[in-house]
Amino acid sequence: MSYVESFFIHLRTVDDFFWSYIGFTLVVSLGLYFTLKTKFYQFRTIGKLKQTIKDLHHESKAVPGGGIHPIRLYFASVGGMVGLGNVVGIITALIIGGPGSLFWLWIASFSGMLIKYAEIYLGIHFRMQNSEGSYDGGPMYYLRHAFKSSLIPAVVAVLLCIYGVEVYQFVIITDTLSQTFALPKFAVMLTLVGLTLYTAIGGVNRLASVCSILMPGFMIGYMAMCLWVIGCHFEMIPGVLATVVKSAFTGHAAIGGFAGSTLMLAAQNGIARAVYSGDIGIGYDSTIQSETKSQSPEKQARLAIFSLLTDSVICSLSILVVLVTDLWHKTPALLPSEYVAAALGMHFPYINIFMAVFFFLAGFTTILAFFTVGMKCAKFLSNTWGERLYLVYGACSFIFFSFFDQSKVILIMSVSGGLLMLINMVGIVKLRDKIYFK
Incomplete structure (x- = not known):
């Protein structure tokens, strides 16, 4: 066994233990604490989308000075969350954890x-104005107040720099484009790296502009296709939902190409993929939203509820199209990136070409969003050399990990995300009295 294989085996052990026990407990317990404390604030807020947008729009017009329009930041936020994690990464939860993983995704x-809401509120509350007239915020800033130390914020900034190089979605895009259009893989990698670096240099403002253009059409188009497929298999829905709920608490026996799962596997994978896809407690969204023009942390933080709802709906649709078409346990097994394409391909022509373009648009916005946050964190670590060194590090990392298996690459994202979530959750608990749900 090579050193590389041994490293990934140990990494898998750490990842399994964390999400089976620590991550599971943190997300459910802290989420339940805030839910009960605020008398189910998230459910009361979901029905006030129109009023929230109206309030933020009026405030952004009334407040002079720097910052980015709150609604543009919503699309920047969604651009980082809604991507291949909703279409490919979430399918790994189904493959390993079974149908019950969807139930735990809903819980998470x-x-x-x-x-x-809490981390975005804190990010804006403790943000600082920068030399460009905008703002810098996020976990690096509120954790200073939580731990009364500069070491923990620096560790979080380093982890966000690692997490900011979204190698998993980069690998899927390069593999898909090179195979679908018979292009040289190295040429695809260099082109994608160049586009990412160029756009990221423009900061959150350029990110918001790109995502505001790409995300609306992508979300509407993909959800419409999924709903069509689910509608065509409408008679399967009651049985599928019953299986989802039952498997969430009992696991699922082996069937066809599915090896079987337990309750812990379902919970572990459902919650881990929800955290990865929705950036729950990781800090990406807090860093992005802190650049808002709004001076009201609670108003901007409400958008987090809507962005995570959007993310959850798209994840659910991706799993449901694979379940209702009965592809999830078929043999031979497909790659994670092939299941949704196969399900949609049963109803739409030229799906391989569509999915290649679709993967590029969805994945590029996420890669760009996370890399932009990594740039801000690198600048936090070193105002002089941080951004330059991060550009070099990012380019090298994208190319290096393009030669690794998809399952190994997402493992790196999962472990680094778990560490970020652990530190952020502790900070949020320590600062819970500073958070107001209005």
Whole structure:
């Protein structure tokens, strides 16, 4: 066994233990605490989308000075969350954890709404104005107040720099484009790296502009296709939902190409993928939203509830199209990136070309969003050299990990995300009295 294989085996052990026990407990318990404390604030807020947008729009017009329009930041936020994690990464939860993982994804998403609210509220509350006339915020800033130390914020900034190089979605895009259009893989990698670096240099403002253009059409188009497929298999829905709920608490026996799962596997994978896809407690969204023009932390933080709801709906649709078409346990097994394409391909022509373009648009916005946050964290660590060194590090990392298996790459994202979530959750608990749900 090579050193590389041994490293990933140990990493898998750490990842399994964390999400089976620590991550599971943190998300559910803290989310439940905020839910009960606020008398189910997330459910009361979901019905006030129109009023929230109206309030933020009016405030952004009335407040002079720097910052980015709150609604543009919503699309920047969604651009980082809604991507291949909703279409490919979430399918790994189904493959390993079974149908019950969807139920635990719902639990994590609704619990996570108030966790995201809390971290965005704190990010804006403790943010600082920068030399460009905008703002810098996020976990690096509020954790200073939580731990009364500069070491923990620096550790979080380093972890966000690692997490900011979204190698998993980069690998899927390069593999898909090179195979679908018979292009040289190295040429695809270099082109994608160049686009990412160029756009990220423009900061959150350029990110918001790109995502505001790409995300609305992507979300509407993908959800419409999924709903069509689910509607065509309408008679399967009651049985599928019953299986989802039953498997969430009893696991699922082996069937066809599915090896079987337990309750812990279902919970572990459902919650881990919800955290990865929705950025629950990781800090990406807090860093982005802190650049808002709004001076009201609670108003901007409410958008986190809607962005995570959007993310959860798209994840659910991705799993449901694979379940209702009965592809999830078929043999031979497909790659995680092939299941949704196969399900949609049963109803739409030229799906391989569509999915290649779709993967690029969805994945590029996420890669760009996370890399932009990594740039801000690198600048936090070193105002002089941080951004330059991060550009070099990012380019090298994207290319290096492109030659690794998809399952190994997402493992790196999962472990680093788990560490970030652990530190952020502790900070949020310590600062819970500073958070107001209005």
